[in-house]
Amino acid sequence: MPSYAAPIRDMQFVLDEVLEVSKSDVPGYGVLEPDFTSAILDEAGKIARDVLAPLNAAGDREGCRLENGVVYTPTGFGDAFQAIKDGGWNGLDLPEEYGGQNLPYIMGTAVGEIFVSANMAFNMYQGLTHGAISAILAHGTEAQKATYLPKMVALDWTGTMNLTEPHCGTDLGLLRTKAEPQADGSYRITGQKIFISAGDHDLAENVIHLVLAKAPGGGEGTKGISLFIVPKFMVNADGTLGARNAVSVGKIEEKMGIHGNATCVMNYDGATGYLLGELHKGMRNMFTMMNEARLGVGLQGYAVAVAAYQNALAYAKDRLQGRAVTGAENPSGPADPLIVHPDIRRNLMDQKSFLEGARAFTFWGASLIDRAHRAGDAAAEGMVSLLTPVIKGFLTDKGFETAVNAQQVYGGHGYIEEQGMSQFARDARITMIYEGANGVQALDLVGRKLAQDGGKHVMAFFEMVKGFLKENEGEERLKTEFLDPLKAASKDLQAAGMFFMQNGMKNPNAALAGSYDFMHLFGLTCLGLMWARMAKAALAALDSGSSDAAFYETKLATGRYYMARHLPMTATHLARIQSGADLVMALPPEAF
């Protein structure tokens, strides 16, 4: 049975020493003192270890079930949900006026990593609620906020997002769910939605569905789409629950993973809905929360792999198999532990160096969201908007790969469900798909974000890298191992951008054929930047005579590994990009 311990020291390093949230105000908040943040993370870590992680494998095995229209979550999820409610965890970074604690988003992100690592399927019930709350906060009327938010922040009610229909996921212009205006200002919603995470369950009194549907008069395609609030139970004027609305669960999907979360087919049969935000602006309204939602999925991608890595590491230290080629290291035992073998070490270092870089990258993204949302910082908004598809696409691809690599350490035992390593791989797999499949992220990055605001944000990214290199050029301890590889990666990224500029104008396929490689090239460069910043922070701590020298030396060694063994991949991505679109598009469909 896998276990999980929150990597709080690593998290604090990113918060305090790399992003320095304790040295200057977090926009709209103030200084986040290390004692305060570590107390929060400690508490989250305890719940994760004692309450959530023990339910992870059991929830996977048991799954959810639909009986007589009622969805039941796995045994123990109810009690765990109560613990999350009691701790006020869902409101951590939500406004005080609705019962939240108003902490910065970056703290919600750090706690989120811990909860996802411990039990991703379980955490989705609150995660989806959080997303729905953000939408109502951004677009709801005061009355809507007053009706829904206190209950949702407290997790008395949960939320969902209803976009996908059987015939359309990415291309929402095709959607068929109808919204017919009623005399009382409400709408009758009719249609079928699929793949609705946390669509129904037995954890809360009510479920507030946010539903995309077409109301008359909006025109063709995505222009006609509006966003509606559709409660499972109608809400009376006094806030009590009324009759059941005409929305029901058609079935629970059998999936590859995240079995503990009920992925529902939702049938709307003339259900009562209320317009959220402006009519026919549903797409725009839904996408307001896009950066947060996608950053949250990127976080899931690596957070599941953190748990997988911890267990692979424990197994590698424990399992005796073979002898070190350089001489027995456990001579009194029947064999040496797996971790003595260079290829096992290579695998573990691949995992560790990616995961720590991924955390820094995600937390950085979260800090940009804080600056954008709480301080109206347009540059930060632009930067996180650019980085969001990279965080989502790159971190989930590599997160899944990392979970698979962790499973590999177990050999045959990794394939047996009893050991729990298969679940990490199966759970992580969905993160590459939902909230915009990774190919769609690549398209968003290259087709939209690169050129956004005249290319200002990607230029700002390159300036930032250049600034960092310049600022540290005298630091000989960083030069060969960190600055030079970062410079090379950044140069490859710029060359790829240049290739798109030169070729994409006359042939958009020339850019799009390289979009997936570009997303990875960008991700590698971002993690290279993160590692260079972490190395700098580690050197500063060592120079100041930290009593925890081993911790910082480990950071430096892990960073050196990433720079030397992950970053060279940027050259391959560039070569693929520069090979252009002709090879990709050469075959007519019938020739495949």
Added chain:
Amino acid sequence: MPSYAAPIRDMQFVLDEVLEVSKSDVPGYGVLEPDFTSAILDEAGKIARDVLAPLNAAGDREGCRLENGVVYTPTGFGDAFQAIKDGGWNGLDLPEEYGGQNLPYIMGTAVGEIFVSANMAFNMYQGLTHGAISAILAHGTEAQKATYLPKMVALDWTGTMNLTEPHCGTDLGLLRTKAEPQADGSYRITGQKIFISAGDHDLAENVIHLVLAKAPGGGEGTKGISLFIVPKFMVNADGTLGARNAVSVGKIEEKMGIHGNATCVMNYDGATGYLLGELHKGMRNMFTMMNEARLGVGLQGYAVAVAAYQNALAYAKDRLQGRAVTGAENPSGPADPLIVHPDIRRNLMDQKSFLEGARAFTFWGASLIDRAHRAGDAAAEGMVSLLTPVIKGFLTDKGFETAVNAQQVYGGHGYIEEQGMSQFARDARITMIYEGANGVQALDLVGRKLAQDGGKHVMAFFEMVKGFLKENEGEERLKTEFLDPLKAASKDLQAAGMFFMQNGMKNPNAALAGSYDFMHLFGLTCLGLMWARMAKAALAALDSGSSDAAFYETKLATGRYYMARHLPMTATHLARIQSGADLVMALPPEAF
């Protein structure tokens, strides 16, 4: 529900035009006429399409069950097994004297690909039997051969391989299963074996277990190991079945995939066993079949992905979502098919170009096994011995990746078990693990095979590449797109080998830390060579005025894609290798 059609035209291209089995004698057999081989592949394709593929998803859902000591396979497996028996498929490449048809191993491999693509879990029942037959053929006494082989070739009885124990998989020196000699020359076998594929089932009258166990007097570690035949039911002198032997199924493992195959814990409680081959030479005897067994797993890795690819392709042509960026291609429909999008095309081309290269590589390996086994060709034996870990490790890693990429084409639908794409990924996953986890393949390659016979075989490989380049240097149509990239890849491979030679002597870790990258670098180079050879064959066909020009043009386009977009990865592997062992081994275990 996924479907499958055997890619017979592609297979014939490799057999007839690349490996040219129809132009000269296959050792120990004669010419394999295209009409004859295509008739066999056609027939296999029909069974695959009509009998095996329809059971694949159902077998995954239903799985196997153990009731009162009896193992039941999924509904329909019995009838399908009878069809395989009736067709004599198991004996295709086995000796006539035991009921086989004596066709070359390469034909067994081609048919094997078809059956594995259609239903990997099902095909393992006969696949394991085939492996056990090879062991008895190689090491059995005449009496043993007469007793077991006719029944096993006919699939009246099936076979298993029993190596792994709970505490040891790779490190068999630790195994504890005991073999006590009895007065009548038999042995009493006692111990527990785990992960025994096809360990028991309801498909055949008897199961013949080949079991590694320690008999007294052999010394410590692997030296004391012998190989035993342990039948489920004792075999009487007249060939009829007698009493049940003291071997039983402890449980069936719950696995990530291949649910249709019963992976059993086998308990030997003083079971009667018969020595197979020399006493205390069990490891050597077991490893006689290693090349075939590992080539078979490499084949599984890509063959499952062939089926995944076919379904992803069909979905990409069928599913309407979005519009081509260069203008609508299905203007009368609500949207264009997925295949118009460059990133979908990139994904499909990645799959297609890998899979066709993998097939050529595997068939080439099979042809080397034919030369080695049927003509005693030591050079071929050395070459296939060198290539085996590459075929196993590289093709299964990339096969799994390909199955995952195929699943990705389906978006959210790929994550739903109903669609069947998850199964391909889950089934393919085991191929990276069993028959020696891929890290062990890398160790075998770098730690053993490179230096085998004084490095003669790797030298022969480089000579072969050089010879091919030289022989075709005047062919301008191959030069830039095929020969130059192959040359560059081969140069990277040589540089990596040189690095190991220069550094591995004083520090074996320097070689082993790069072993996994070397395995992939070698695999890429082999597929580059295969594509160069296929391109040459395609040009020859076009020059001769083939009426099937579109087929050959497609081959050339697919090959160009592989060379330009997969091969650049060799540089990254080389960079990782040349970064050495220090970064990999920098952290003491407690610092992780």
